[in-house]
Amino acid sequence: MRQFTAVVNPTAGGSSAAATLLQVARVLREAGADLRTEYSRSLAHAQDIARDSGEQGRVVLAVGGDGIAGGIGGALSGTDAVFGLVPAGRGNDFARALGLPDEPEALAKILLDAEPRRVDTIEMRSAVHDGTVVLGSVYAGVDALANRHANQSKLLRGAASYYAGGLxxxxxxxxxxxxxxVDGQEHAHRGYTVVAANSAYYGSGRMIAPGAQVDDGMLEVVMIREAPRHLFFTLMNELSTGAHVARPEVTVLRGREIRIEADRAVPYGADGEVEADLPVTARVLPGALKVLY
Incomplete structure (x- = not known):
């Protein structure tokens, strides 16, 4: 029987993380699993707990949103530790990419019975992130600014906060x-955004990179060019289905290492949390993380 350590972000999803974990924990314990719960004081604290628990052979569960998922998954990348997700945040985009169920009993069954599968992670290098590893995507431009606004929102949650932040x-x-x-080949791009995606989703369910796969050893690069604002709002709506990639204003490339630079101070982000200014390099780490899904 597996032993679990659940690392909880107590502020995720409007403080709903603990309540979500309780429902999953009941099923795990009824099945005879050992479960310890740890509440993180910071992302660095959560990563320390995760590393220690992984070294003890325990399955590490990230309880919260994409920030703690990326932080803990990044800390365990390149190790033999097994990682699991209990999605309880605003976006839950990496959990969505893995196809994890919302229903607690179905999720608990996966955590108890699924065999670990290897997925890719992303290593970032910049002036402030020297080897930071994340899970879902690295994005630069208007979407990083939108994510900053969404994180600062006090009134809106989930997809609504991201949409309002985007506007x-x-x-x-x-x-x-x-x-x-991209893999040594330069591309000039004038526009709104550049995304290097391991996961298809970001921004609470927006399918920015519909061709991205978490286990193919590649990153999908999506670039949205300059366009009238009314067209960009149309593109935002099309992110719900991924239809935007068919538009001439959108370029899609694939590669293993992507460097993004700009002619001025442009923000970038990753997994809904990391914030700094360009330039940044994103490099895929194939099969670096063992995940239950």
Whole structure:
């Protein structure tokens, strides 16, 4: 029987993480599993707990949203530790990419019975992130600004906060000149955003990179060019299905290492949490993390 350590972000999803874990924990314990619960004081604290528990052979569960999932998954990347998710945040985009169920009993069954499968992770390098590892995507431009607004929202949650953040960001954004280098080949790009995606989803269910797969050893690079604002709002709506990639304003590339630079201070982010300014390099780490899904 598996032994679990659940690392909880107590502020995730409007403080719903503990309540979500209780439902899953009941099923795990009824099945005879050992479960310890640890509440994190910070992301660094959560990562320390995760590393210690993984070294003890315990399955490490990230309880919260994409921030703690990426932080803990990144800390365990490259080790033999087994990672699991109890999605309880605003976005839960990496859990969505894995196809994890919302229903607690179904999720608990996966955690108890599924065989670990290897997925890719992303290593970031920049002036402030020297080897930081994340799970879902690295994005630069208007979407990083939108995510900042969403994280600052006090009234809205989930997809609503990301949509409102996107509207606010687009109304103030002016196109940037990017230089995007994919596996050594440079691409000039003037526009709104550049995304290096391991997961298809970001921003609470928006399918930014519909062709991205978490286990193919590649990153999907999505670039949205400069366009009238009304067209960009249309593109935002099409992110719900991934239909935006068929538009001429959108370029999709694939590669293993992507460097993103810009002609001015442009923010970038990753997994809904990491914030800094370009340049940044994102490199895929194939099969670096063992996950239950």
């Amino acid at each position: 606010r960001a687009v109304t103030t954004w002016r196109a940037a000149d990017f230089r995007v280098t």
